[in-house]
Amino acid sequence: MNLKQVSLVVICCFFIYKSADSRRVAVGQGSNGETLYTDHFIFALQWMRIAPQRFTIKGLWPRDSLNLEKQPEYCKNDTDIDLTWFGVKKDDNVEMWREEWLRHGTCSGLTNYQYFHLALELIHEVDVLNALRSNGYYPGSHYKPMDLINTVLNKMGVYPRIVCEHGNPMIKEIHFNFTNGYPSSSVSMLNMIPPYVMNCGQFENIYLPALVDKTKILVSISLFVLFCISLFVIVIR
Numbered sequence: 413m414n415l416k417q418v419s420l421v422v423i424c425c426f427f428i429y430k431s432a433d434s435r436r437v438a439v440g441q442g443s444n445g446e447t448l449y450t451d452h453f454i455f456a457l458q459w460m461r462i463a464p465q466r467f468t469i470k471g472l473w474p475r476d477s478l479n480l481e482k483q484p485e486y487c488k489n490d491t492d493i494d495l496t497w498f499g500v501k502k503d504d505n506v507e508m509w510r511e512e513w514l515r516h517g518t519c520s521g522l523t524n525y526q527y528f529h530l531a532l533e534l535i536h537e538v539d540v541l542n543a544l545r546s547n548g549y550y551p552g553s554h555y556k557p558m559d560l561i562n563t564v565l566n567k568m569g570v571y572p573r574i575v576c577e578h579g580n581p582m583i584k585e586i587h588f589n590f591t592n593g594y595p596s597s598s599v600s601m602l603n604m605i606p607p608y609v610m611n612c613g614q615f616e617n618i619y620l621p622a623l624v625d626k627t628k629i630l631v632s633i634s635l636f637v638l639f640c641i642s643l644f645v646i647v648i649r
């Protein structure tokens with residue numbers, strides 16, 4: 413092979429590599445008529461304080477790594493969705509799914525079936541609570557976000573992002589970064605880019621909330637009332 417042929421092969425390899433690497437797809441038009449793209453998803457889980465205590469899906473959000481300032485939202489005016497899925501009866505959960513589909517799902521490059529199916533598959537893949545538990549991090553205690561992040565990194569091989577409650581050192585959400593695509597076997601995990609912690613300090617002690625134990629509260633209140641009555645009886649006599 414001469415130099416020209418070698419260069420040609422290199423250029424071809426580069427394009428094959430690039431096209432395999434980035435799956436940047438056009439998904440809609442912005443308000444100024446600009447084309448909106450997506451090349452990865454943020455998968456956001458929220459911590460549920462009610463039983464059974466666990467992380468649930470907050471959202472699967474299409475993102476564009478080349479335009480982090482402006483993310484694709486409301487890509488299709490999908491009036492069909494109300495006719496096919498959501499026309500029956502409005503309740504909070506149904507309203508939430510509808511909004512998630514219209515705001516984020518329409519920009520995913522997936523059908524509504526694929527979009528919700530992917531989110532349901534991913535939540536089984538990303539077993540955060542088990543990862544934390546197996547390293548001795550249980551709900552109901554305080555931990556440093558960076559310790560939790562390093563645990564996830566060791567278990568899953570990627571950096572997540574922890575989001576605390578505003579003005580309250582408590583875990584609210586954990587976010588993961590995925591390549592886009594469908595089904596879940598064709599998407600892979602990516603590192604979140606820093607910051608790895610939002611709304612609280614990386615080395616601050618933050619709370620992973622446990623369930624409010626109603627029995628315990630009831631017992632302490634009863635004991636306190638009994639204590640007051642006894643005190644009253646003793647003092648009066």
Ligand SMILES: *[C@@H]1O[C@H](CO)[C@@H](O)[C@H](O)[C@H]1NC(C)=O
Nearest residue numbers: 443486487488489490491492
């Ligand atoms: C979406 O479609 C409905 C019905 O065709 C229309 O009334 C509405 O103005 C549209 N909204 C946008 C943002 O295009």
Ligand SMILES: *[C@@H]1O[C@H](CO)[C@@H](O)[C@H](O)[C@H]1NC(C)=O
Nearest residue numbers: 452454477589602603604605
């Ligand atoms: C997700 O990973 C991609 C590829 O490394 C990166 O470009 C993008 O910024 C990441 N997204 C976030 C929100 O961290």
